[in-house]
Amino acid sequence: MTWCSTSSPETPCVASSARRHPPFLSKGCRPSQHAVPIPGGPGQVIIELTETAAMDDxxxxxxxxxxxxxxxxxxxxDDFGAGYSSLSYLKKLPASEIKLDRALLQDIETSESARMIVETAIRMGLGYQVVAEGVxxxxxxxxxxxxxxxxxxxYWICSPKPLLELRAWLELERETPGLQGLH
Incomplete structure (x- = not known):
């Protein structure tokens, strides 16, 4: 389990290590078979899935x-823009967010075409919250x-940290709303 960026910085993400064929998408796998109580309810957990894995079957x-x-x-x-997804299929996915792949952002500061592609992806959004990865x-x-x-x-926002350091960083972030350094 990893931490991800959502409206609450403490929302855990479940990112399958089987990126191409996540076990929870296989036939016969039902969420009720793996029920685990989730403090705050299931809405507190985000399942991360690459666009490629979503397209496999x-x-x-x-x-x-x-x-x-x-x-x-x-x-x-996850990794939106890195695969060969169909926008018509992506709009059918019951997702709440898309995460723009870091490859789209690599030269956004210097390339007009990179900036235009990212801007189009952000504006397109497909009704999802848009997260830019790799800032x-x-x-x-x-x-x-x-x-x-x-x-x-x-990494500009927060590098990976041990849990105690992460908690201290989150406390500081709560005291100064918004991205540190931007506001």
Missing amino acids: PHTGLKGLKELTDIGLKLSI ETEKSARLLESLGAEMLQG
Whole structure:
């Protein structure tokens, strides 16, 4: 389990290590078979799935994802823009957010075409909250904010930390709302 960026910084994400074939999308796997009490309810957990994994078996995958969201779990489409997804299929996914792949952001500060692609992806949104992954500079953060990215994730905001350090960082973030350094 990993932590991810959502409206609450303490919302855990479940990111399958089986990126291409997550076990929870296989036939016969039902959420009730693996029931674990979740403090605050299932809406406090986000399942991260790459757009490629979502496309591998569209019929079975969509059915499995619907079952997960039906019990209240949230779904995030990770690495958006890195695969060969169909926008018509993606709009059917019961996701609440898409995470723009860091590859889309690599040269956003210097390339007009990269900036235009990212801006289009943000504006398109498909009704999902848009998270920009791999933000490593203040300049990129400010640019993404100006383009309308709702959430940013990356080393510029917070590097990976042991749990106690993360808690201290979250406390500081609560005391100074907004991204530190941007406001």
